[in-house]
Amino acid sequence: MVIRDRIFNTITQVFKRHGAVTVDTPVFELRDILAGKYGEDSKLIYDLQDQGGEICSLRYDLTVPFARWLAMNPNIQTIKRYHIAKVYRRDQPAMTKGRMREFYQCDFDIAGVYDKMVPDAEIIRIVCEIFGEQGLGWSNDNGGGFTVKINHRGVLDGIFEVCGVPKEKIRSISSAVDKLDKSPWEEVRKEMIEEKGLTEEVADRIWEFVQRKGGAEVMQELRKDERVTSNDRLRQGLEEMDLLFAYLEAFGTLDRVQFNLSLARGLDYYTGVIFEVITEGSAPPPTSKGQKPPKQPRKDKASEFDEDRSNDPSVGVGSVAGGGRYDELVGMFSGKGQIPCVGISFGVDRIFSITRARMEADKSTPAVRSTEVDVYIMAFGGKGFTGLLKERMQVAKTLWDAGIKAEFAYKQKPKLPAQFKAAEQAGIPFAVILGEDEQVQGKVKVKEMGLDEGHPEKDGVMVDLANLVAEVKSRLSKKSANASVEAISNGVRELQAGQIKEGGGG
């Protein structure tokens, strides 16, 4: 929960930096609202028992409830909202004891009539802030950067048109193309021809297009093809992609994105740009037909399920986030005005398991502390020691009053080694130690935990009770400053080591 909490905080901070507010939509929806929105995944929806009142189901994702909420609140025509909450899926009807199918999703959406591609670009900028140096720090240096794969439904549908796919087959062919990140072309081709009835020529024409990926040059190359420039949807889609890339350049995030013509996304309601975020280790390896992708070995417990939701279609199979523009979903609920939207879902469980795996792999990461307590208040004494419980409580009061995070043993007469052990196990950096003699003089000891034998302050320093808060605060701020300096000088040492190696020849 501590790592998850940090991920939530990081993500929330970025959202707020962009002016988002949180909107809380209900866990229940009328069953009719959810019906027909998730294709064959609808069987995974949890229904509430009919105990009188409306027939309800539990939400399957956060997008449909948001669209429904917008439709119900016609006074809201523009909003940037985020929502971190649980969704519910009946993935494994035969569940093991206690493992229920509820998990977190985290959504960000921009709703409103705006100039083309501006909010779309901001969403991709937000993705880059969350995963990049300002957020979770997924850089290329520390074992896995991230890539935002982008495509456009208009471009994709236009390609299918110019390749000769019949109109009624476009969505099902699109689903087949979406499998290219986990299946080889031969299999997808076979599906297109044998299951979906395309001719070999049409299928091969599609392949010519969908293997393309890269930067803005992909747009230029496509335009050399006359079939492309003569198709309206394709031409318009490419114009929007031009705009998007120009805006992403202004946002300084071009190096993170990849125009990828094989990205199709499963859900039907997308109408424009679509995207998925992948990172090293997030994409399942390609498998041959009929085989399930091999399960990632997990260190904590053996599990037969997809615990980190790597197969979640609403984020993207093997992705850490996914989304796109859906301009027509709100209108499905309001029955009248449309509100164009673009949004993204972050797969918190995937992000969590990747973060944890990286932390475990990286020995230099400090152990994650379960609490944030800064001071452990202890007492010791000789024969007839009373335990100084009330005195420890008064010291705790003084520290809490000053906003300092503090704990003490819930025992009348705790033993000193037990108190040290408790502080050490919780990774608490400072001890305030009360002794019976010192108490009389109005003094306590402040001791930094974990100092080496022989350190001049190994045994702590005596402080007047009246100065305790100031002393603790100054030591806490010094400690956090030192931690920064240490991180920087470690970095410098690594840099120097690297330079010597390069210059001197290993």
Place this chain on the structure above:
Amino acid sequence: MVIRDRIFNTITQVFKRHGAVTVDTPVFELRDILAGKYGEDSKLIYDLQDQGGEICSLRYDLTVPFARWLAMNPNIQTIKRYHIAKVYRRDQPAMTKGRMREFYQCDFDIAGVYDKMVPDAEIIRIVCEIFGEQGLGWSNDNGGGFTVKINHRGVLDGIFEVCGVPKEKIRSISSAVDKLDKSPWEEVRKEMIEEKGLTEEVADRIWEFVQRKGGAEVMQELRKDERVTSNDRLRQGLEEMDLLFAYLEAFGTLDRVQFNLSLARGLDYYTGVIFEVITEGSAPPPTSKGQKPPKQPRKDKASEFDEDRSNDPSVGVGSVAGGGRYDELVGMFSGKGQIPCVGISFGVDRIFSITRARMEADKSTPAVRSTEVDVYIMAFGGKGFTGLLKERMQVAKTLWDAGIKAEFAYKQKPKLPAQFKAAEQAGIPFAVILGEDEQVQGKVKVKEMGLDEGHPEKDGVMVDLANLVAEVKSRLSKKSANASVEAISNGVRELQAGQIKEGGGG
């Protein structure tokens, strides 16, 4: 959501100051786990439809799932945990459209075998931090302090014993006593005699005891009564109350608590100290039998329901928080070892509605902003104005990179008045204004919003783009410092006004 978010943040900060970690328990529980835990309120539990797999219900509160989680995790023998999450009740089977019976609760619990009353006292200290000056600021000065009513199940049951209540009637007589905060004694007495079969003498003996309330002197007075000192449960309960009051004194919170012998709490599983927090306006006025308490008039919309959950029995009817010690609940699920627990539930919806009402009443409270954005980036120009969209995006990138919260209009060519209006409506304190001429010189204007006509910086100041981040940061920190100074000097002025009044006589 903004006010609610702040309440959550305040509460969470206090919990972390005391070393708590958050534990997330499932929304579903096996139906059997919830059965028989909530008395007649069990009919309010939401059941999931049987679609295969286990038979589940939605959680009714956060305490039972926590106890079940502890029972399932025998390696955890001590924990301070908090949990802010939704619970579900079928309060109104005939719901109005879209109003579902889900709402937030916020729980804090300390589990573990500890010396008596130490964690209990810390929970009451936490209550005082949350509602007091360090938290929500519910002081006696600003229209309503708060009081923590405390009682002890051992004391209460001992009283019933010495008054002559038969053992099997103790829980039902306890429920009757619990109504004394909203019903007059005559009615409760009638219920005890006519419905629950007590004699008049026994009922009147109970009344003699349960009207007592106050500080530590209540313990002393009770002890003058020989019936009290000769009853084991009573004697032990009073000893625990002595300890608790001594600890609360050390924690500096004695002035907030009231030993109240009529507090009984509805739920059966309490085994020791029990408490409820009330504030001005939170207790419903006493009513005569059969009448429902009058609904509080609500400003936002007419509602036939108890929207702010003032009747929530798990917090306490008319209370903002309630809890107590439950030493035997974990054992009901584990079947073997007990883990003693003490905890509290905060009624977030009640706290929210009281906070909002006070903010509305207090004209000096600044309007609540819906977003936290600090800078709105604008552009203006004359004929042939391009809108400088990419340039605004680059400025946004620069500010975001520096962690500054910033927005701009999602329009290629926005009009200047529309941009000012957007910034003003959102209460954004600063504008960064791009002009085509200034752009060429690498300059932008930084303008504080809302300055008076005639202020020397009314039109903003010109800044080099290279210095923009430093300039904005320094102005933001100056502004927040000024806000503090203003608050302090307002306080000083009020103090002085008070002194003059006192000294000079009206």
